Amino acid sequence: MSTLLPCKIIDNQPLHYVDKGDGPALIFCHGLLANSQIWQVQIAALSAHYRCIAIDFWGHGQSQTIPKACENLQDVAQQILSLMDMLEIKNSVLIGHGSGGAIATEMVLLAPARIHGLVMLNSFVGFEPQVNCIKYQGYMAQIANQQAISTELATTLSEMFFTKNAGKLSHQDSTLAIEMSLFTEQLTQVNPAQIAPLLKFANMAIFKRDTLESVEALTLPTLIAVGLQGHLRTALESYLMHDCIDGSQLLHIEHAGHLANIEKSDFFNQHLVDFLSKVNFN
Secondary structure (H helix, E strand, C coil): CCCCCCEEEECCEEEEEEEECCCCEEEEECCCCCCHHHHHHHHHHHCCCCEEEEECCCCECCECCCCCCCCCHHHHHHHHHHHHHHCCCCCEEEEEECHHHHHHHHHHHHCHHHEEEEEEECCCCCCCCHHHHHHHHHHHHHHHHHCCCCHHHHHHHHHHHCCCCHHHHCCCCHHHHHHHHHHHHHHHCCCHHHHHHHHHHHHHHHCCCCCCCHHHHCCCCEEEEEECCCCCCCHHHHHHHHHHCCCCEEEEECCCCCCHHHHCHHHHHHHHHHHHHCCCCC
8 A cells, every 4th residue: 555645735625745855846747647656766866955746636646636626737836836835845946747747837937936947758838739639538538437447448548658669568678567567557546536536637638728939938947858759749849849948958768758757767867967957946
């Protein structure tokens, strides 16, 4: 049984999070269908020098509810800023994965003085392409109909989160096989009580607003990382964000998909440590 994470009551609902280490604050924001566990390797590498906060967003992990008034990712961003207040964190660097990168960007737009650096891994802040919306809605409909994430669907989703041909490659790569098995198990552990909150969050993430033009005004240090063998995000989307955010860095991660921070953790951590060393937290 996993350890119960601490939580804060935000808009009358418990939001759970990991809080490990001391020093300047890093806030880790996972994407849709993931949870704070995806950041374990990064937290292990960074918590000796930084205070690492990894959130379980609404409907994910141990945060199994969602506030009634939470209607979009801007609302979620404001709630995480409230969490920062409760944890007495004046400023931080945000590290976002997938839709967590969109939430992190909304936080920067809401409170630019409080965010001193931004990392986006396999994220996109523009409108979700229509073909993706239709595909993702299909998966969410399966979850809604079954009131669970079946092993079959979890296996399909897990293969999408890792490098292309991960299913075949895992037969020769035991580490990849273990990583995929753990993620599949995590998906199947979603309980019926959190299905409705998860689906509400999914709808907000899939139909997020377009902030590509807004991010042109960002001036903070930004690292945009993309796994080049992913199913869910394209390198072109990262190029677009890189072009929009003046002075941003673009990192290609070879032989990795959506969860590149897990598949190529050493490579990603190396570049993350280098990026953070150049951020002024004062």
